[in-house]
Amino acid sequence: MNAPINDKQSFAQLPLSAAMQANLAQLGYTEMTPIQAASLPLALAGQDLIAQAQTGSGKTAAFALALLHKLDAARFDVQALVLCPTRELADQVTQEIRRLARAADNIKILTLCGGTPMKPQMDSLGFGCHIAVGTPGRVMDHLERGSLNLSALNTLVLDEADRMLDMGFFDDIVVVAKQAPKKRQTLLFSATYPEGIARLSAQFMRDPKEVKLSAAAQQAPTSIRQLAFEVREDERLHAVSLLLNHFRPASTIAFCNTKAQCRDLVDVLAGQGFVAMALHGDLEQRDRDQVLIQFANRSCSVLVATDVAARGLDIAQLECVINVEVTPDMEVHTHRIGRTGRAGADGLALSLASLDEMGRIGRIEQMQGYAFVWQKLDTLIPAPGNVMQPPMDTLQILGGRKEKIRPGDILGALTGEAGFKFEQVGKINITEFHSYVAVERSIAREAVKRLSEGKIKGRKAKVRRMADLADLAD
Incomplete structure (x- = not known):
């Protein structure tokens, strides 16, 4: 069964506690996003759910409100487990659940991810917690050591399930699910529907309801201004600095298709005085964390990233996204540009395309239902003053x-x-x-x-x- 996507509705219509409703109002949550309006009534009713949801669609609040609704704060056992593909996403999910959990008394939430020592996590689990958020590998480690007990679990959430499947976590997810009680609710959120999603749901979900956004709902928000520029291969990297000097965004993510292109672009931008940092799969976890901290706290103006490294990132007040190269994957394009223009703010998405990439541009335009606005590189005039430095x-x-x-x-x-x-x-x-x-x-x-x-x-x-x-x- 597919659940229809409703028009915007108020959170006040949901059967949530008065304290939760007051907290939502204080946080500025008034009208539900399409994915929240479609999934929350089902999730709050205890249904298993397969929901299609992009980054930035409000999916975290959708599953967080459902798991908090049934939580027993007096019971210091793990009652909800959220599995995420990356540590960065797990950290963001934890922060969002903490904000939403302020309405309840003393809700303890732990993040269980690799890249950090096991012992502090084991010690924290020993004191008890209500909600665990983690990556499949580290959660498996805790289950094998006996430091994580899922006997009291009533909600299992798989966030960005398609990404976890891409990373080879299918078997780990199945093992985790089988260690949880059969009588539990399972909420699966995925941007796409690869074949593995059906295999996962068949293994351990109970009559799941499906929520799919319409094609129109997945298009780029109207608050995002999209411009495209034709470039030759030999002028692509220099064109990025032209864009930055002309538009002067305070914070930018520049997406590259390869790690090598990331490194080259950072070198070019640094040579011109920009504070730019790279985020790609070759970085050690500590270095990744330090780069993300500096970008999120506005000490770095340009984050140059591959799609894999940037999956799940949610940077507040991101003014601009630059597609240094056009992605061959149309859904990845939507992911990229959807990181700007959040929460009603205006966003800017700039794409550089060579003649060889025009086919990709055409497919993206067809999916979006509207064409890019094209401008010439020679229309880019540097704004007065020096290269913008982060504040x-x-x-x-x-x-x-x-x-x-x-x-x-x-x-x-x-x-x-x-x-x-x-x-x-x-x-x-x-x-x-x-x-x-x-x-x-x-x-x-x-x-x-x-x-x-x-x-x-x-x-x-x-x-x-x-x-x-x-x-x-x-």
Whole structure:
């Protein structure tokens, strides 16, 4: 059975608690997105669900509200498990569930992903938690060691299931599902419907209802302005800097089809004074995390990424997406440009295409139902002034969760003894062994000096600019 996509409806129509409704209103959740309107009534009724949903469609809130609705806060057992393809997506899902869980008392959510030590995760599981969000491999590790018990599980969520299948996690997902109680709800979200989705659902879902967005609902939002530029192969990389100097977006993701193209473009942009960083599959997990932290906290203007590395990223206030090369996959194009123009904001999507890529352009236009607006490269005029620099700079502090450092400790050190204003401090990220804080670019070096002369949580602080570390690496 296919469930129809409804017109926009209010969250107030859903059978949620008064506390949850108040929290949704406070978070600005008023009208449901199409995927939420179609899936939430079914999910809240306890139905198994296969839902087609792109990144940015509101799918996380759709399954988060369903699993929180049936959660028993008094029972400190894992009652919901969300499987994600990447650590980045798992972190974002965890953050979103935490925001939505504020209406309930003391809901504990753990992220179980590779790339971080097992023991702290095992210790945290030993104290008990309500919701686990993780990647299949690490969740399997915990199940094999006995540190994760799924006997109390009532909701299993597979987020971006098609991506997990692409990455070879079919068997792992089946093993995890078989260790969960048979009487549970399973919610599967996928952007596409490869053959493996049917095989998965046949193995462990109970009469799942299907929710598919219409082709029109999958088109690029009207808030995204799409422009295309014809280029020769030998001018493609230089054209990216022309676009940046003309449009001057504060934050941009530039998508390349290969890792080599990523590296080459970063070199070209860095040589012209842009603060650009690469995100691709060859990076170590620590390096990936540091790049994403700096881009998300506005210390890096241009993230140059492959599609695999960027899958699942949700960067707030992303002004521009540049398709350095046109993807051969039409759905990937929709994923790329859908990262800008979120939450009603205006977005800009710029595509560079050679003559050889015109066939791909035609197929994308056919899928979208409208044509690109074409402009010539020679119409791009650099805006007055120097190359745009990001507004923030990131400081790395030795010490993180292991030393029980909290964001308030760092903010207090900067605005107290160091003497900076609250407005000069941006995002603070705490990892296992390090902490990262964004500060206004103009005060970064002085902030390093003052923090290094003082203490954080009673200890001498070891602080350095991430930009200085990058210079040393070069």
